[in-house]
């Protein structure tokens with residue numbers, strides 16, 4: 439078997455992991471959840487959950503990955519020496535592989551939408567108005583073509599492996615993403631109406647803060663945004679050197695991810711209020727702010743249209759930003775099944791990539807053909823239920839089934855203070871008791887609803 443890949447440096451890991459974490463969840467999910475859940479009050483709850491729950495859970499994945507140096511199935515299967523623990527671990531690992539694949543199957547459709555909207559202004563500028571209309575009208579034909587294109591891009595990067603695929607492309611794409619994001623924010627904040635949006639985003643309304651649904655959305659958002667509960671961070675952790683200070687890398691990653699989500703809100707929410715200036719309705723009759731596809735594909739394009747000729751370029755830049763964000767995340771989803779298939783069955787990476795990539799693509803096409811019945815179901819199943827549940831299982835493996843000394847050694851490796859660092863001392867206990875308790879408490883109302 440070929441030697442396992444490894445990121446070339448700390449920066450290489452950070453670019454790849456931030457590429458995974460920063461995605462549609464940050465630029466689309468976070469701002470809209472914030473706007474509909476009390477503005478800055480949601481941001482505060484979210485930040486608290488990101489650092490007090492998601493960060494230690496992220497450390498469970500990174501640490502198990504780095505210590506076991508294997509794909510998610512074999513890594514979890516070897517956390518504890520017992521036979522039962524081995525089978526349970528492998529089963530949880532398989533659930534991770536399945537969930538990563540499910541997420542990729544619907545995410546690739548969304549990403550395809552971003553690509554078709556990116557090309558539309560070009561087609562329209564070139565005079566092909568009919569093509570332009572087709573590109574912005576949802577339907578199985580268009581969706582399938584762009585899902586295929588996006589999936590092929592994802593597979594081509596993953597075939598390259600850890601350094602020449604994931605790291606190389608994340609390092610190229612992440613700086614472009616940040617540049618486009620900042621340029622767009624500056625532009626939008628100069629437009630009329632932008633300040634009203636900024637106010638809604640930044641002035642807290644604490645009235646809904648204890649609502650269990652709000653807490654659950656914030657937790658789901660934090661897990662999804664940090665790519666937790668599917669094995670992505672475990673496998674990225676398995677490519678990190680023993681010399682790196684893992685708790686610090688994880689903290690940087692959490693900061694980058696929440697920072698970019700927060701920054702994206704400075705673009706999306708003000709842009710909605712600029713759209714309102716242009717005559718677009720941004721509130722539903724029930725008084726709710728536009729959030730889903732309507733926001734990205736109707737509200738924002740109306741801002742771009744209102745800007746005349748420059749609007750086309752702003753639209754291209756915006757959808758390019760979304761496509762890049764989606765691509766660096768989708769490669770990290772595909773790496774989960776690919777690393778499992780290639781390592782566990784000792785299959786060449788190229789074959790493993792195209793085989794799993796094509797199988798997932800086939801499922802995406804099935805979803806595209808049955809969009810109304812399947813899309814929401816698959817997305818909810820994977821992100822609302824499976825991700826937090828598997829995240830919970832990762833914490834239980836790290837906290838309860840892993841030998842405490844071994845776990846401490848693993849997380850302390852590369853830390854300048856070694857096992858005497860306070861984080862290293864607190865974390866095993868925290869991930870054992872506090873993380874599971876928080877996840878279970880927040881999941882409970884949903885589970886209760888399922889059975890009532």
Ligand code: PHE
Nearest residue numbers: 459461462463464662663665
């Ligand atoms: N974190 C990505 C986003 O915010 C989504 C993702 C989930 C990526 C799970 C990998 C694994 O869009």
